[in-house]
Amino acid sequence: MNIKPKIGVVSCSGECCILGTLSRVATRFILEGVRADTVTLCLPLFLAGDSGEREFAQRFPTVSVDGCHKLCAKKAIEKFSGPTAASVDMEKLLMEWGEEPTGTRKTLSAKDVEFAKRIAQEVAKRVDEAREDQDG
Numbered sequence: 754m755n756i757k758p759k760i761g762v763v764s765c766s767g768e769c770c771i772l773g774t775l776s777r778v779a780t781r782f783i784l785e786g787v788r789a790d791t792v793t794l795c796l797p798l799f800l801a802g803d804s805g806e807r808e809f810a811q812r813f814p815t816v817s818v819d820g821c822h823k824l825c826a827k828k829a830i831e832k833f834s835g836p837t838a839a840s841v842d843m844e845k846l847l848m849e850w851g852e853e854p855t856g857t858r859k860t861l862s863a864k865d866v867e868f869a870k871r872i873a874q875e876v877a878k879r880v881d882e883a884r885e886d887q888d889g
């Protein structure tokens with residue numbers, strides 16, 4: 754039987770701005786279909802010191818999905834569990850694409866949902882690279 758190793762996709766929990774909402778929505782797209790063989794960690798639980806969440810991030814590759822340059826998810830994982838396999842900074846990606854969200858943190862526009870899907874594809878590339886490294 755071919756059992757794929759686990760990969761954790763961890764979004765920041767940003768409630769402060771639309772970028773945080775986008776990071777969570779992009780991560781849901783990953784978990785619910787784009788790469789349904791991944792799992793996620795609860796960042797607040799991880800930060801609260803949960804040993805299971807922290808041990809997972811020590812044992813398995815993680816891909817952080819952050820809304821902005823502050824990189825809260827990436828920094829938290831690297832502080833308490835070790836290096837992430839890869840990270841996505843959505844603010845940087847949107848700047849590279851010359852795009853800006855048009856909705857609000859509570860209500861995404863149709864265009865924002867398309868951004869979240871596009872960001873999920875970027876996350877998927879990093880998940881695949883992390884898996885290749887594991888299989889390596």
Ligand code: SF4
Nearest residue numbers: 765767820821824825
């Ligand atoms: S990375 Fe940015 S959007 Fe996400 S929680 Fe931190 S400050 Fe908020």
